[in-house]
Amino acid sequence: MTTYNELAGFRVNYVSSDPTLNSGNEGQVWYNSTSGTLKSLVQLKAWSAGSNMSTARRNLAGAGTQTAGLAFGGFTTTTSNATEEYSGYTWAAGGNLGTSRYNLGGAGTQTAGLAFGGATYPPTVVKNNTEEYDGSSWTSGGNLGTARRLLAGAGLQTAGLAFGGDTFPGPVTNATEEYDGSAWTAGGNLGTARRELAGAGTQTAGLGFGGYTTVNTNSTEEYDGSSWTAGGNMNTTRTNLAGCGTQTNALAFGGFIPPSTRSTATEEYDGTLWVTSPTMTTGRSTLAGTGTRAAGLAFGGSTGSNTAATEEFNSTIFSPATGAWASGGNMATARQSLGGAGIQTAALAFGGATPSTTGVNNTEEYNGTSWGPGGNLTTSRYSLGGAGTQTAGLAFGGETTPGAFSNATEEYDGTSWGPGGNLGTTRRELAGCGTQTAGLAFGGSVPPGVSNATEEYDGSAWTSGGNLGTARELLSGCGIQTAGLAFGGFNGTANIANTEEYDGSAWTAGGNLNTAVRRTGGTGLQTAGLSFGGITTVAVASTEQYDGTSWISSPPMATARLGLAGAGTQTVGLGFGGGTPTLSAATEEWSGPQTTATASTLTTS
Numbered sequence: 001m002t003t004y005n006e007l008a009g010f011r012v013n014y015v016s017s018d019p020t021l022n023s024g025n026e027g028q029v030w031y032n033s034t035s036g037t038l039k040s041l042v043q044l045k046a047w048s049a050g051s052n053m054s055t056a057r058r059n060l061a062g063a064g065t066q067t068a069g070l071a072f073g074g075f076t077t078t079t080s081n082a083t084e085e086y087s088g089y090t091w092a093a094g095g096n097l098g099t100s101r102y103n104l105g106g107a108g109t110q111t112a113g114l115a116f117g118g119a120t121y122p123p124t125v126v127k128n129n130t131e132e133y134d135g136s137s138w139t140s141g142g143n144l145g146t147a148r149r150l151l152a153g154a155g156l157q158t159a160g161l162a163f164g165g166d167t168f169p170g171p172v173t174n175a176t177e178e179y180d181g182s183a184w185t186a187g188g189n190l191g192t193a194r195r196e197l198a199g200a201g202t203q204t205a206g207l208g209f210g211g212y213t214t215v216n217t218n219s220t221e222e223y224d225g226s227s228w229t230a231g232g233n234m235n236t237t238r239t240n241l242a243g244c245g246t247q248t249n250a251l252a253f254g255g256f257i258p259p260s261t262r263s264t265a266t267e268e269y270d271g272t273l274w275v276t277s278p279t280m281t282t283g284r285s286t287l288a289g290t291g292t293r294a295a296g297l298a299f300g301g302s303t304g305s306n307t308a309a310t311e312e313f314n315s316t317i318f319s320p321a322t323g324a325w326a327s328g329g330n331m332a333t334a335r336q337s338l339g340g341a342g343i344q345t346a347a348l349a350f351g352g353a354t355p356s357t358t359g360v361n362n363t364e365e366y367n368g369t370s371w372g373p374g375g376n377l378t379t380s381r382y383s384l385g386g387a388g389t390q391t392a393g394l395a396f397g398g399e400t401t402p403g404a405f406s407n408a409t410e411e412y413d414g415t416s417w418g419p420g421g422n423l424g425t426t427r428r429e430l431a432g433c434g435t436q437t438a439g440l441a442f443g444g445s446v447p448p449g450v451s452n453a454t455e456e457y458d459g460s461a462w463t464s465g466g467n468l469g470t471a472r473e474l475l476s477g478c479g480i481q482t483a484g485l486a487f488g489g490f491n492g493t494a495n496i497a498n499t500e501e502y503d504g505s506a507w508t509a510g511g512n513l514n515t516a517v518r519r520t521g522g523t524g525l526q527t528a529g530l531s532f533g534g535i536t537t538v539a540v541a542s543t544e545q546y547d548g549t550s551w552i553s554s555p556p557m558a559t560a561r562l563g564l565a566g567a568g569t570q571t572v573g574l575g576f577g578g579g580t581p582t583l584s585a586a587t588e589e590w591s592g593p594q595t596t597a598t599a600s601t602l603t604t605s
Helices: 006-008
Strands: 012-017 028-033 038-041 043-052 061-064 069-072 083-086 091-093 105-108 113-116 129-131 139-140 152-156 161-162 176-180 184-186 198-201 206-209 220-223 227-232 242-246 248-254 266-269 274-277 290-291 295-298 310-317 324-328 339-343 346-350 365-366 371-373 384-389 393-396 399-401 409-412 417-419 431-434 441-442 454-459 462-464 476-479 484-485 499-502 507-509 519-526 528-532 541-547 551-554 565-568 573-574 588-589 600-604
Touching: 061 113, 061 152, 061 295, 069 105, 069 113, 069 290, 069 295, 105 129, 105 462, 113 152, 113 161, 129 152, 152 248, 152 310, 161 206, 176 600, 198 248, 206 242, 206 248, 227 454, 242 295, 248 295, 290 541, 324 409, 339 573, 346 384, 346 393, 384 441, 393 431, 393 441, 431 484, 441 476, 441 484, 476 528, 484 528, 507 541
Parallel strands: 012 028, 061 105, 061 290, 105 152, 152 198, 198 242, 242 290, 339 384, 339 565, 384 431, 431 476, 476 519, 519 565
Antiparallel strands: 028 038, 038 600, 043 310, 061 069, 069 083, 083 091, 105 113, 113 129, 129 139, 152 161, 161 176, 176 184, 198 206, 206 220, 220 227, 242 248, 248 266, 266 274, 290 295, 295 310, 324 588, 339 346, 346 365, 365 371, 384 393, 393 409, 409 417, 431 441, 441 454, 454 462, 476 484, 484 499, 499 507, 519 528, 528 541, 541 551, 565 573, 573 588
């Protein structure tokens, strides 16, 4: 018989306490004699959809992190000077580059970015310009010694690295240059001249991979601050790819594989070897990337035409069953069937029902500690849908008085609510997710039955989307317009556990909740969702976490309640209001699985 040691390369250790956990423990199993439990450590890796950029473009550059990204330059129908900033949730316009260009290099952070090289078109003129970004505007820096396009970059604004590219109409180059915050100086040449490569790391520990020499290449080179040496080859040979991370902890993704494949391939580098990782959702080339190996960001590029798509890569070692709720500040108005939006430290609560079941128009804003008053809704209502942020909220549908359903939409600007476009289907007890300019409404009650209708909001009007597979009311949802999640609810006969995933046009079945429940709170993303509270036959405090495939039961809320609202993410969430069945003003703050490793209990003896 094959043993676990032969299969996994680890023994089942007998210990009195859990070991200090890190990625090296992945797959290890041990028996904790103190708690009487068998435990293991798992790692989850996946790409998930982020919000689209405002401008679809290819051949752009990037900098920053997954939650503070920077996109600049590129090609639309001509060269672009546009800059956009990513918050981890949405893109917003930044200051324009002084020189419109594409095929440029990038480095630095969102508030200290670096753009260099590239080309204008038409006609094609290769540039040596450098520009520095301060979080609002670009200013000129020192010029590159070698004007070039299709190069790679790494490092910081004050310690940047530029390497490779071509000098059009001259040859492909192996030149490396180092930037000190004002001027470029020559560094050690790449071992192999190449263009259309990707870069990662720092000025003194850089990484270059993929690209084109006289043929496409999968080779990797590592820079030590003075010279390049060969590293491990990628598994997928490709050009026009993107990358991020460090020299010993890098991520490579996307690219072009002749004659016509735009790749979804993702690989992770440990300083020696590249290993294959879960693929991107959208195959594309000439994209940009930034972030880390554990939290990468991919945006823009070409799928055959320019794209504005954004994807986030997360590689997390944790137990899906971990996490805890803690008390937050109470709302001023106790209520249930309210709407919610925002994050844990900047949440929005609006509408809801009081003991008389009369809809209220109260809005409250949470700062991470306490709630304060916001501007009132124009239309008092309950059982409504919500989406967006504290400064860009969206409220839609609901019920004003018993039997009086609403199709009204309102938009919040951080101070007051104003009218938006009406829903196509008047309904209550629906769910929502997304942003103020890219919202999603689904399900609900439309007498005499329940609805499967989905509508998409573009900031001014709603249009029909793909119908839910299961019509339902009193459901919950989370995610974004192109990657939504619907779960739980009531199908007109019974509570259901069904989960469905939306891709921007159609819903498909996901893993069921462990408990059939309605009137839950929800927040997070399609691949990292959180469900809490609700009612089976009585109010419950149950919490479950979704990983894109299945739900895992997690530590419960302190107070069982139904009809509550949620905000935030799977790791930093917020639940507020609801009924116990007495109406509640209570707020609870969720701290979920973090990137530090924790053990997952397999069995209990």
